[in-house]
Amino acid sequence: MALVELREIRKTYHLGGETIHALDGVTLDVQAGDFTSIIGPSGSGKSTLMHILGCLDSPTSGSMSLDGVNIHDATPRELAKIRGEKIGFVFQFFNLLPKLNVAQNVELPLIYQGISSRSRKEKSMHALKLVGLEDRAKHRPSQLSGGQQQRVAIARALVNDPRIIFADEPTGNLDSHTGEMILETFCKLHQEGRTIMLVTHDPEIAALTPQKIEIRDGKIALDVDAKLAGKESRFKLRGSPEPNP
Amino acid sequence: MNLLDTILVGIKEIWAHKFRSMLTMLGIILGVSSLVAMSALVKGMENGMKEALVAMGGLEKVRVEAQDDLPVYQKHLADQAPGLLMQDVHALQSGAPLIENVTPIVEQHGYRSRINITYRNKLARPWRIYGTWPGILELEDHRIEHGRMFNEIDNEMARSVCVIGVEIRNDLFGDPEKTGKEIIPVGEVIQINGQPFTIVGMFEHYMTEKERKEKELARLEALKNPQPQGGVVRDKGRSGSGPSGYVFRLKNNSVFIPLQTMMIQFRAAAGADETADPKLSGIYMKVKDISVLETALQQIRNVLQVSHNGIEDWTFRTEEDLADGIQLTIANFRMSGVIIAAIALVVGGIGIMNIMLASISERVREIGIRKAVGATTSDIFIQIIMESLVIALLGGFMGLGVSVALVHSITTFTPTENNPVITIEAMVFAFACSAMVGMIAGMIPAIKASKLHPIQALKYD
Known part of the structure; x- marks a missing residue:
């Protein structure tokens, strides 16, 4: 059984009397350990797909399960619990709380699970070590560079030891060099066996990931199998033109 | 999220906006202190009248x-x-x-x-x-x-x-x-x-x-x-x-x-x-x-x-007539005191509600982030209510202090026939009122905040 199973997921919005099909029957499986990129032009529905995958939104119809739990009929409360326990998010704009220091930001998901303060501190320090920022624990997000902030966000996504990590354009707001470092961090996490889904509009970044899904007009256009991209070729692919069907 | 963490978050939030929070508290401070001071004055009056009744x-x-x-x-x-x-x-x-x-x-x-x-x-x-x-x-x-x-x-x-x-x-x-x-x-x-x-x-x-x-x-x-x-x-x-x-x-x-x-x-x-x-x-x-x-x-x-x-x-x-007269006078004074204090408290409550509404509209993104990392609707609701409650309770607490000072200065500068008496009951009642005002004032902002959809909140600028 796949970690994430989507069956005929549809999402419709009503905007001023017009019905928009953001997702129009998406079916896909994500296996544990996959490193998948979702690509597509803006307006293709890739963000909507990620929101549904990330339990931030519920589909209009279709069924979905994550780690064996049915999501499509879960209550908002249950969705919040799943987000807190099984999912880690990395956003384009980092989304750290400016009033909290780095360690407190990383602790945030644990607070809502009722984990004791001591255990929260241990876990957040551990997560910061994974991204190499343990010496910045007392800093404010505003005192860090963009790349460091994004690594803090990754630490926050890791702190609850999630089953799957979603990253929405994690390099979109960074210069290419820093973006590369962030992508390296993701690759490292993938090698450690984590399941990662990465949303991007950049085919070069998508080329780094073993699995690729392309979304067009709310439908899956292409599902590239893992075997097509070898792990050794990741960085060689960078900068070279990507065959784009 | 446990209660202590929630309260700490609330206090931090208030501390982050010290001046604003202080101004907001002022309404509650005035409400609580006028409630206690009024009741002290009325109590003093009552004591004086009862004293006369006993003397008769x-x-x-x-x-x-x-x-x-x-x-x-x-x-x-x-x-x-x-x-x-x-x-x-x-x-x-x-x-x-x-x-x-x-x-x-x-x-x-x-x-x-x-x-x-x-x-x-x-x-x-x-x-x-x-x-x-x-x-x-x-x-x-x-x-x-x-x-x-x-x-x-x-x-x-x-x-x-x-x-x-x-x-x-x-x-x-x-x-x-x-x-x-x-x-x-x-x-x-x-x-x-x-x-x-x-x-x-x-x-x-x-x-x-x-x-x-x-x-x-x-x-x-x-x-x-x-x-x-x-x-x-x-x-x-x-x-x-x-x-x-x-x-x-x-x-x-x-x-x-x-x-x-x-x-x-x-x-x-x-x-x-x-x-x-x-x-x-x-x-x-x-x-x-x-x-x-x-x-x-x-x-x-x-x-x-x-x-x-x-x-x-x-x-x-x-002396029944006199006793009844005393009762009536006291009841009238108490009523007008309570009305004045109640108005002050309501105004204070509106102040809190106002500031909490402003605060949550500033923090839509924060609420979105908190929801994304696992905060439930009720977590957010409780957090906002707690912030409102902490403001009200701090205000109430300061109001009690102010009321003691106020009553003291009333007796010092304008000595009346009967010394005002601050009763524990009045203080407890006023403090409870401030807590209630905090709860009620926080209700609408808390409902608004907790109902925010995580995605819309995250996209908010």
Whole structure:
């Protein structure tokens, strides 16, 4: 059984009397350990797909399960619990709380699970070590560079030891060099066996990931199998033109 | 998310906006402090009025007084009206088991009856002179400080003895505050309208709680920086004005003599045929238990109806009217106080709600992030309510402090008849009110915040 199973997921919005099909029957499986990129032009529905995958939104119809739990009929409360326990998010704009220091930001998901303060501190320090920022624990997000902030966000996504990590354009707001470092961090996490889904509009970044899904007009256009991209070729692919069907 | 974490987050949030939060708290501070201060003022007033009530003999006291004006339907019987007589006293003693300490009184108005008391070359005008029985001591809550009350033998023998109030002593022998020494006039012979009376006792100096405190304070200050004695001392005038002060001053300006003495020495020429006028001014008595007041009054009524042949030339007076008046006055003051404080608290609550709404619209993104990492609707709801509650409770707490200072400064700068009293009940009530205001004010912002959709909140700029 796949970690994430989507069956005929549809999402419709009503905007001023017009019905928009953001997702129009998406079916896909994500296996544990996959490193998948979702690509597509803006307006293709890739963000909507990620929101549904990330339990931030519920589909209009279709069924979905994550780690064996049915999501499509879960209550908002249950969705919040799943987000807190099984999912880690990395956003384009980092989304750290400016009033909290780095360690407190990383602790945030644990607070809502009722984990004791001591255990929260241990876990957040551990997560910061994974991204190499343990010496910045007392800093404010505003005192860090963009790349460091994004690594803090990754630490926050890791702190609850999630089953799957979603990253929405994690390099979109960074210069290419820093973006590369962030992508390296993701690759490292993938090698450690984590399941990662990465949303991007950049085919070069998508080329780094073993699995690729392309979304067009709310439908899956292409599902590239893992075997097509070898792990050794990741960085060689960078900068070279990507065959784009 | 556990409660302690939530409270800590709330306090941090408030600390992050110190000035704004302080301004918001101001409304609650004012509300709570005005609530406590108002209740303290009303409590002080109530205490003063109750003090006066007790000084008059309390609720159990019933006065039967002679009434010259008969009811319209008995006008033609006026010449047969017997008036209050000693026989009524005996009838009440034997016929009304629910009352005790039946005491007849003959009262002379000091000024109207031109009563002069002299001692050597000093003159005193008493406000009242009473001929009565020793039982009056209990009925009017008198306390003897020096000497003794006249007793039944003094009464039987119609001895020329008297017990005086402190002001009479001050007029005749000198005020200890001016002469610097306490004069105990017991044993001295004074002239009441030219007739010699021996002072056998003197009452204590009756004064309101406030006067007592002022005296105490003055004494302490005098100890600290003693003034040179001697020379002419300025008369500072009479103190203790106001409705409750009157009772105390009346008592201080009274003279009591035995009833028989009064009858023989002051009433002999008043009646027809050069016999003493036997009419009493009143009969005072005490109801054994306040719970049977109505029944006791009926007994008195029955007895007097018989002894007066049904002629209603007498009337009842209880202190119930006064007590009711006190209750009503207090209730009115309390109501207006509560309304003022309630308005202040509502305004404070609106302030909190306003600031919480502003705060959440600033923090839409934060709420989105918190939701994305696992905060439930109720986590967010509780967080916002807690912030609002913390503001209100801090405000409430400061308000209690301010109220103490406020009441203190009221007593210092504008001394009133009765010192305001801050009660624990008022403080607890005001604090509970501030908590409630915080909860209610936080409700709408909290619902708004918790209902935010995580995606929309994350996209919000």
